[in-house]
Amino acid sequence: MCGIAGYFELGSPTPPDKDLVRRMVGSIRHRGPDEFGAFFDNRCALGHARLSIIDLAGGSQPLSNEDGSLWITYNGEIYNYLELRKELEASHHYFRTRSDTEVIVHAFEEWGAKCLDRFNGQFAFAIYDSRDGSLFLARDRLGIRPLFYTQHGGRFYFGSEIKALFAEPSILRQIDLKGLDETFTWWTTAPPRTAFMGINELPAASYLKIQNGKYNTKSYWDLEYPETYNRQRSAASWAEELHELLVDSVRLRLRADVPVGAYLSGGLDSSATTSLIRHFTDTRVETFSIAFHDKAYDESKYQQQMSDYLGTRHHQIKCSYRDIAEVFPAVIRHAERPILRTAPAPLYLLSKLVRDHEFKVVLTGEGSDEMLGGYDIFKETLIRRFWARNPDSAWRPLLLKRLYPTLPLSAARARFYLETFYKAGLEQIDEFHFSHIPRINTTSKVKDYFTKDVQAELTDYDPLKAFKRDLPNQFYSWHHLARAQYLEAKSLLAGYILSSQGDRMGSAHAVEGRFPFLDHRIAEFATTVPPLYKIHGLNEKFVLKKAMARELPPEITKRVKQPYMAPDSNSFVQEDSPQYVSEMLSEESLVKTGLFNPLFVQKLRDKCSRLSHAHLSFKDNMSFLGVLSTQLLVDQFINNPPEVNIIDRKKFKVWHDQSIEAAEQHRG
The missing domain is CATH 3.60.20.10 (Aminohydrolase, N-terminal nucleophile (Ntn) domain)
Structure with a gap:
């Protein structure tokens, strides 16, 4: 770095x-x-x-x-x-x-x-x-x-x-x-x-x-997916090759003249990379993780279990609402773009913890979900395609139950919400972005808060075409899972995961992240793995779980995936929230920026203050963060940019x- x-x-x-x-x-x-x-x-x-x-x-x-x-x-x-x-x-x-x-x-x-x-x-x-x-x-x-x-x-x-x-x-x-x-x-x-x-x-x-x-x-x-797959090859054979590639990828990424640590979230990916480090060192691995005061987001129990199993020397930082809110302006200063979740903020604090322990390099598990079919969006795509082709099937609610096993389907409101959410865009099954329509619909809610002038300025612009223009010629001949994975790698992986959550939060404290799953040999191998071995039924990253079965305990390989998330709007509407939140969302500041409707934003802020995260929709949370992060971006880079720190020639x-x-x- x-x-x-x-x-x-x-x-x-x-x-x-x-x-x-x-x-x-x-x-x-x-x-x-x-x-x-x-x-x-x-x-x-x-x-x-x-x-x-x-x-x-x-x-x-x-x-x-x-x-x-x-x-x-x-x-x-x-x-x-x-x-x-x-x-x-x-x-x-x-x-x-x-x-x-x-x-x-x-x-x-x-x-x-x-x-x-x-x-x-x-x-x-x-x-x-x-x-x-x-x-x-x-x-x-x-x-x-x-x-x-x-x-x-x-x-x-x-x-x-x-x-x-x-x-x-x-x-x-x-x-x-x-x-x-x-x-x-x-x-x-x-x-x-x-x-x-x-x-x-x-x-x-x-x-x-x-x-x-x-x-x-x-x-x-570029990532190139085949039109047909080798379905004669066994799952065990695919898993063995993946294991060999991962071992060699970790070996290469341990090359350094300084100590190398690892992030350990308690999930499959970071556990896999940390486990493989032990192939190449007799020294006790030092691991780092995030815990939350809010139990809805906390995975510290699993982190400690994995640390004990692997015998690592574990370091942890525990984040509160206040912690997230306090560092959020710095997060935006380093991200240099609006963001829609607070997830980068704890990672900013985590890289500081790493640096405080005098480490410059950590191995992390990013890239596994994109390459090997780990995200819910991929399973949702399979379900939504089934729904589109079988509109009267009795399997529809059962598939939801399998995808979200903790969902109280007896609650009519929750079931209605999910069915409505996943029905969105079913008539667009052949569109390039079919897999991403539910996410796009949720994210686009932020635009409702634009001023009329901004909306008018953007009337003739279609942001969907931004990623469509560079699609490979053979894109539409690929399996629908391959299309979803390609689009995810080109959008969320490069533009958010590796940027706002990756490079920028690590570099803020001079910490280099290394990503074994993003070795190009693994990326190329993953394109050839049949979809059946990525998502087996609705069991995500099936081939990785099989590859790591000898390295990790069943508690990890069979654990229901919990995506990394952090408290969003709740972090900014507490009694002790930092003063800048009110300043950035004030009518005066919003009018000066000229991007968002002050009345609409005030109603949104009131709603976020009134309701807990359990009762706020993803749309409201994303809208709040989208507005606040954009206001901070304009303030720090346009309205009140900091003085540049010129370095003395002698240094x-x-x-x-x-x-x-x-x-x-x-x-x-």
Whole structure:
């Protein structure tokens, strides 16, 4: 985990703006507080904030090849760097460090953009080639590490976070209404769009090259599902291969020159990764988890059971409503987008706990649900398709009972609500987003709180098309579960799970998350697993449970899945809630922002104050969080942006100036 930033002149070479680079790096210093570095010439400037994990002494950045013609600034990890290094040394590349950063530089020299196909890792980097005056930016296959860019005033700016771009004061700070519309449809924007006008996100599995004042973006990888599956192969065989891949993925992700811990939620995924760590160490694994004062969300009993079973040294943080509310502004400052749940807030506190215990790296279980069919949305898709094709079937209520075994189906209101919810969009069974219609309908409720002016501005915009435009040609020939999984990976995984809950909450306290389930080999393998072995009946992640049966107790593999959630609107309507909540939702603040109807918002706030979470709908909770997070976003990035923390020149370990001005000074 590091932070990268810089700019590239699209026109004639100019003297470098060194103060700007110091501001850009200062704005993201939380990502890499260990070292700072910069490179300049008259066309390009590269900045770096380092979190030292591999080659602590020699891995400083920016870093060059042997002759100084290629310079890189890089965030992430190339887990197979040792194997690639051997291959490159055999091709007569000379290495001066033990870092994975230098492997990227030489791999780019040797293979060009094709080097991306060889990397097993999570990364975002920029390579400047002074020989042909080009800049090459790339991002990992699944979008684990972020990368943003914009063009302004004859320059191309880039950075790990949007804050780095806004370190240039002349860049426009304005909310993109279409970005809001997409967020309040999909939970995220569709790259390259972001929540800010003119600020772009490099899509996952893409690279961008600038040369001769022009740039274009290309995709180098995608999830590809087959039209037919190997149904002759046994479940045991699929499970065995998955187990082997997971073991090797964990092995690679333990490569570090610092201690590695693990998140342990008490569920299947984190238990699996933590269990597999023990294959490679005799040291007692240190694990970290979240507990809640509100018992409706608390899983600490299962976390402790799993810690005892695995023999880990366990650390836990317990979150109250007040804790969540207090850190929520910081969560939005780091997320740089509106969010619809408070789930990132406890993860922000958890990464602080990790850092307080002097850990920089943790393994986590993200990605398993998306790759192996773990979410309810996938099972709901199967049920809704059955409903659509069998409208009079007596199995309908029985399927609900199986999907939600704790649901009191005798309660007519609850049963009516669910039937109404899952009937939504049944006539759209062949639409690309059929699987996501119930979620989209719930999320879109936030838009009811827009002002009439905002609604009028968005009348002709269809946010559904945001993710439709880049669907693969063969998408409609895939199994309906594959379609749902693909859409989930492209929207929620990359745009929310790995961003607002992943990279951003970890980097806030300089903690790097590593995700064994998101090894591209596992992602590619998972596309070939027959749907029957992902969801067996309504038993989710069947193949993973079978793969881990030898490693984990039945209490974990057979436990009913409980999705990670945190208290939402309840966190902000208590008597001791922070003052900013009233300020952000006041009529004055809402009018100033100009996005939401103050009267409607006040009614929503009154409703949330009056009812407990057990009686509030998902729509009301999401609407409250959507409004509050957007208000905070506008306040912190547009109306009252904080002063940029410029880093003193003396604190830069690397300061490599190849500008004409520096050369003349040196000669003088």
